[in-house]
Amino acid sequence: MSGRTFDSRSDEDDVRVRPGRRGSRPRTRTRPSHDDAVPGLVVGVDRGRMTVRVEDPGGGHVEVTAMRARELGKHGVVTGDRVRLVGDTSGRTDTLARIVVIEPRATTLRRTADDTDPTERVVVANAEQLVVVTAITDPEPHVGFLDRCLVAAFSGGLTPLLCLTKADLGSPDELLARYAGLEVEAIAVSRDTDLDELQPRLDGRISVFVGQSGVGKSTLVNRLVPDAYRATGGVSKVGKGRHTSSSAVLLDLPGGGMVIDTPGIRSFGLADTDPADVLAAFDDLAAVARDCPPLCAHTAEDPDCALDDWAAEGPPARGERLASFRRLVAAVTQTPNW
Ligand SMILES: Nc1nc2c(ncn2[C@@H]2O[C@H](COP(=O)(O)OP(=O)(O)OP(=O)(O)O)[C@@H](O)[C@H]2O)c(=O)[nH]1
Ligand SMILES: [Zn+2]
Incomplete structure (x- = not known):
């Protein structure tokens, strides 16, 4: 009698459905389903x-x-x-x-690793907000850094929030004026005053904090998350606290929400970000730019950029917004001064 015996299963049988629960997904050897992960x-x-x-x-x-x-x-x-x-x-x-x-990422914060490696890498996933911490003075604000942070936020789908520290040492007005055209929210804080304005903006959300050395970021994170034990004042962070790595760490806020602190991330080099990613974050400008000639890069050097007419025909605030937008577009192609 010819035909298959029970032992002569083809290779296919090995990787196809095994008899089992009804309705269960086929299990294969090559692609585990991870249903139970x-x-x-x-x-x-x-x-x-x-x-x-x-x-x-x-x-x-x-x-x-x-x-x-x-x-x-x-x-x-x-x-x-x-x-x-x-x-x-x-x-x-x-x-x-x-x-x-x-799982697929809702947002990504990307930057280049350092000035020798021009590839953008994801450093934090799924944060909703990028809190850019900068001192009003001591150290002086590094506007190139701030602009690149904003671009990283816009292109990665995060809402930026400027947090201006050391408000006891000076007025934030000059910095605020610089960002007025971008409609980026800004909050001034100091170590000795309450955080009543900042805290509600963090509640219930995932916020990633970035800032250059000495701006008071650790001081701030320690106040927001009392058990974070981040080292302050230039003291080495190694060995302090639960997480001792130099990469981003996620911390729970007492009132709900989470803070991702980024001790090892103090600069933002952008390499793969496209000016179109920045434009996409500016609904009003993006709508106007639909009338631009093909291949318009929307810079001041593009002769027929529709954004110029839009700014000229409206209130001065439009001109400020366009100038700020163009500064950010320029930041995409800048070589970072770390
Ligand atoms: N005047 C003033 N000084 C502050 C304030 N916040 C922090 N500082 C001081 O600024 C210095 C730097 O603070 P840190 O919190 O360590 O700053 P950081 O941003 O974490 O910097 P690194 O420790 O280098 O990562 C410390 O000497 C703080 O005491 C503030 O609101 N006002
Ligand atoms: Zn244009």
């Missing part, structure tokens, strides 16, 4: 080890140490990523889980 939020990354927050059945959460599974290929995992884990997700000491899925 556990969801988590990456709260810190340190030399290839991720700290991932996973809900526990009791309504709290545990922090699980995890590595990236090889199947993710080149896809990096960053703080703020929503991921799925397999393996030991108990969070017990000396256990290690594997990250098998990185």
Whole structure:
């Protein structure tokens, strides 16, 4: 009698549906479905080890140490990523889980690694707001840095918020005037006054804080998140606090919401960002720019840029807004002065 015996399954049978629960998805050897992988939020990354927050059945959460599974290929995992884990997700000491899925990112904060590597990399995922911390004085504001931060926010889908520190040392008016045309929200704070204006803007949202050295960012984060233990005043941060890596760390605000502090991220080099990404963040200008000639780069040198007519025909505020927009577009192509 010819025909197949029970032992003569084809290779295909091996990778197709195994008999099992009705309605279950086909399981294949090559592409595991990860239906049973556990969801988590990456709260810190340190030399290839991720700290991932996973809900526990009791309504709290545990922090699980995890590595990236090889199947993710080149896809990096960053703080703020929503991921799925397999393996030991108990969070017990000396256990290690594997990250098998990185969920699509709602926003991305990108920058170049340093002045020798011109590739933009994602440094934080899924933050809603970019809080750009700058001192009114001591150190003097670095406007190129601020402009590039704003571009990074606009092009990555984050809402920027300027936080001007050391308000006890000077007036914020000059800085504020510079950003008036952009309609970017700004708040002045100082170490000795309350944070009543800032706090409601952070509640319930994920905000990533960036700032150059000495601006008072650690002082501020410590006040917002009392158990953050960020080192201040130039003291080394290594060994202080729960997370000791130099990468971005996610911290819970007592009133709800989260802060992502970025101790190792003090500059923003942009390389792959396109001026069109900046334009997309300015609804009013983008609508006008539809009348521009093809290939118009919307700079002051483009002779028929529709934005020039729009500014000339309206109140002076339009001119300020256009000038600010063009400054940001120029910042995209600037070589950063770190
Ligand atoms: N006058 C004044 N000084 C402040 C204020 N906030 C912070 N400082 C001082 O500014 C210095 C820098 O503060 P940090 O909080 O360490 O600044 P940082 O931005 O974290 O800088 P790094 O520690 O280099 O990362 C410290 O000497 C602080 O005491 C403020 O509101 N007013
Ligand atoms: Zn144009």
